[in-house]
Amino acid sequence: MKQEEVKRCQIQEWYPKFKSLSIKTIIHELPESFIDYLLEDSKPFLLPTSISGDDALPQRIQKPYPDDDYEEEFGKDLDGDSQEDPEQESSSPPCFPDLESQIKDSIKALGGAIFPKLNWSSPKDAAWIATTGTLCCTSFSEIALLLRSSDSAVHDLCHAFDSCDDKTSSRPPQFFLALRKWYPSFHPEMEFRCFVRGQRLIGISQREVTGFYPVLIDKKVDLELLIRGFFEENLRLGFESEDYTFDVYVTRDGRVKLLDFNPWGAFTLPLLFTWDELEESFKEKGGETIEFRIVGSQCAVRPGLKTAVPYDYLDTSPGSGWDQFLRRADEELKRQTESSEAGA
Numbered sequence: 311m312k313q314e315e316v317k318r319c320q321i322q323e324w325y326p327k328f329k330s331l332s333i334k335t336i337i338h339e340l341p342e343s344f345i346d347y348l349l350e351d352s353k354p355f356l357l358p359t360s361i362s363g364d365d366a367l368p369q370r371i372q373k374p375y376p377d378d379d380y381e382e383e384f385g386k387d388l389d390g391d392s393q394e395d396p397e398q399e400s401s402s403p404p405c406f407p408d409l410e411s412q413i414k415d416s417i418k419a420l421g422g423a424i425f426p427k428l429n430w431s432s433p434k435d436a437a438w439i440a441t442t443g444t445l446c447c448t449s450f451s452e453i454a455l456l457l458r459s460s461d462s463a464v465h466d467l468c469h470a471f472d473s474c475d476d477k478t479s480s481r482p483p484q485f486f487l488a489l490r491k492w493y494p495s496f497h498p499e500m501e502f503r504c505f506v507r508g509q510r511l512i513g514i515s516q517r518e519v520t521g522f523y524p525v526l527i528d529k530k531v532d533l534e535l536l537i538r539g540f541f542e543e544n545l546r547l548g549f550e551s552e553d554y555t556f557d558v559y560v561t562r563d564g565r566v567k568l569l570d571f572n573p574w575g576a577f578t579l580p581l582l583f584t585w586d587e588l589e590e591s592f593k594e595k596g597g598e599t600i601e602f603r604i605v606g607s608q609c610a611v612r613p614g615l616k617t618a619v620p621y622d623y624l625d626t627s628p629g630s631g632w633d634q635f636l637r638r639a640d641e642e643l644k645r646q647t648e649s650s651e652a653g654a
């Protein structure tokens with residue numbers, strides 16, 4: 311894969327051209343100080359101080375220590391004076407007044423609630439930390455909390471070009487924050503990922519693979535016609551890459567909305583396909599047919615895509631803690647088996 315292909319899939323690159331086919335979005339360039347803040351490994355975890363004071367998150371979260379209790383226990387010396395905290399200076403909450411004020415205006419212009427996204431990715435793996443459990447944000451600090459907690463954001467910030475065979479840099483020159491109007495009524499069964507190889511649409515997959523939606527069985531033929539028409543009319547010659555994926559949402563009245571572009575292969579999830587299957591199908595059929603895959607029964611649903619839990623839950627590598635836990639569980643099992651055998 312080439313860097314150029316990955317760059318084309320950045321929202322600030324494609325959105326201006328395909329704006330009329332997509333959902334309402336406002337894009338802000340991010341200052342480097344905010345990128346540093348997202349990447350710094352500061353403890354305690356500090357949210358930016360709000361300039362407006364009308365933040366959706368309680369101010370208390372933004373303090374390094376929980377008020378009086380901490381001071382009572384640790385902060386007073388024997389004479390009763392507060393001790394100086396050597397970390398105090400470095401742990402004062404950051405503040406991005408200009409960015410915050412621009413974002414506040416954009417959230418208002420988008421109806422009061424937005425879905426945040428960096429150049430390529432949303433912080434979908436961090437939804438668990440939000441008070442709503444979703445990516446719906448109404449304030450700057452909610453966005454900051456999601457981005458700071460997300461491995462998908464770190465991927466965009468540090469590893470976006472890792473799969474490129476002509477990689478010259480680890481990051482793009484600028485980062486952007488896309489604020490997309492929040493749609494609470496998105497129907498997951500109406501989202502599809504479409505696979506384009508050699509400028510031919512060769513595959514369509516249900517996007518939400520953890521559910522069985524009987525309605526798709528009846529609608530499949532019509533949906534394929536709609537998506538194919540959308541692709542031929544707008545993307546085949548309009549998007550410059552030869553190989554890529556695009557995500558669409560089909561509204562109840564049959565309009566196709568473009569949600570996203572992703573590079574072919576590498577970090578992009580092939581959902582109900584494998585990349586080998588897609589390559590094979592292109593080789594055999596030369597892009598003449600489209601294969602449309604949906605989950606065909608309740609028994610065929612896929613497990614979650616492991617994108618919505620903290621990385622620590624999944625990491626079983628040495629040093630993660632899980633390795634020790636599993637070793638001890640194994641030892642305990644062996645011990646029990648041995649003692650029951652000895653007793654028999």
Ligand SMILES: Nc1ncnc2c1ncn2[C@@H]1O[C@H](COP(=O)(O)OP(=O)(O)OP(=O)(O)O)[C@@H](O)[C@H]1O
Nearest residue numbers: 425430431432434490491492493494496501570572
């Ligand atoms: N504006 C929106 N309002 C509500 N939900 C949304 C909105 N945009 C996207 N979503 C939901 O969030 C999901 C992820 O969105 P999106 O594809 O933009 O994120 P992503 O990080 O690029 O994901 P991927 O890496 O899989 O492409 C979508 O499948 C959709 O269900």
